[in-house]
Amino acid sequence: MKTKIMKIAGNWDIGYVLDWHVKHSEFLGYNEFGKPEFDTTRTEIGEAIFRLKYRQDQTRIEPLAETMVENLRSAFQTASFVVPMPPSKNRASQPTVELARRVSKKMNLPFFENILLKKGTTPQMKDILTIEDRVKALMGCFCINDAITNCGLWDVLVIDDLYSSGASLSAATRVLRTYNKVRKIFVAAFSRTK
Numbered sequence: 425m426k427t428k429i430m431k432i433a434g435n436w437d438i439g440y441v442l443d444w445h446v447k448h449s450e451f452l453g454y455n456e457f458g459k460p461e462f463d464t465t466r467t468e469i470g471e472a473i474f475r476l477k478y479r480q481d482q483t484r485i486e487p488l489a490e491t492m493v494e495n496l497r498s499a500f501q502t503a504s505f506v507v508p509m510p511p512s513k514n515r516a517s518q519p520t521v522e523l524a525r526r527v528s529k530k531m532n533l534p535f536f537e538n539i540l541l542k543k544g545t546t547p548q549m550k551d552i553l554t555i556e557d558r559v560k561a562l563m564g565c566f567c568i569n570d571a572i573t574n575c576g577l578w579d580v581l582v583i584d585d586l587y588s589s590g591a592s593l594s595a596a597t598r599v600l601r602t603y604n605k606v607r608k609i610f611v612a613a614f615s616r617t618k
Contacts, residue, residue, distance in 0.1 A: 425491040426468045430616065434590050436597045437579075437608040440496050441587050445470035445615035470615045473585055476519045485519075488614055489526035492583075497531060500610045504578035505534040509585075509596060510542035510566065523614070524583035533581070539571050539603070540582070540596055558591035566599040577607035587613035 425442075432439040449464040466474055472488050475481040508524035521537055528535035542565055572578065580600060584593060597609050 425472065425487055427491060427495055428467070429495055432587060432590065432611070432613070432616070434594050434597065434611070435601075436582070436593065436611045438499060439593070439611040439613075440499060441613040441616045442492060442495060443467045443469040443615055445473065445586060445617050467615065473519070473615050476523075477585065480517065482517070482522075485522050485526050489523055489530055492523075492527050492612060492614065493530040496612055500531075500579075500581050500612070502579045502608065503531070503533060503581040503610055505536055505572075506531070506581045506583060507536050507540050508583050509592065510540060512542075512592075520583065520585045523585060527581075527583055527612075531581075536571055538569050539580075540600060541567050541569050543567050558589060558595075562591055562595035566596050568599060568603045570603070570605075572605045576605065578605055579608040579610065580606050581610045581612060584611065584613040585615070587616040 428443045430441050430443075432441050444467050447465045447467055447470075449462045452461040452463055455461050469488070469491070472484040476484040476488070506524050506528035508518075508521045511518045511520055525535050525537070582593065582596060582600070587593065593611050593613075597611070600606050600609050
């Protein structure tokens with residue numbers, strides 16, 4: 425898959441995204457229900473994420489995971505395990521979880537779905553203007569489950585499907601830094617909004 429690797433800055437140690445989510449989007453107007461309509465062209469990565477999340481196209485998991493591992497494995501050489509960003513929406517199959525699981529398998533790293541957990545509901549981010557205020561609002565949404573049974577400090581790779589403002593990953597990173605078994609925090613997302 426085509427990529428445009430971008431470094432993403434935040435309170436984590438290293439972060440990358442594979443590509444933009446959308447190449448071009450043109451507002452067409454409103455439909456008969458008053459909903460806005462757009463003519464959208466996505467990047468190859470963006471289209472695969474869209475098909476996986478909104479069309480339940482499970483065939484997109486393998487090529488997406490392969491693309492992430494091919495392009496970012498060297499950046500995360502010291503990663504000890506992989507965790508997914510907790511999903512923001514309940515779905516029968518959670519795309520971010522499945523993508524993170526596949527990336528961990530391809531990197532031969534342990535996968536922990538139950539270390540970084542989401543509790544309660546996420547506030548509406550569109551109503552919160554600054555990134556810092558968004559991070560603060562999200563801080564109470566994440567918690568740590570002490571699922572690592574051995575001693576030591578470990579580097580964790582957090583996988584997300586879509587990077588937007590970075591508020592969710594920043595809040596998750598702050599919470600992960602409180603876990604006495606985590607040393608460095610790496611983040612990787614498949615696509616990002618503009």
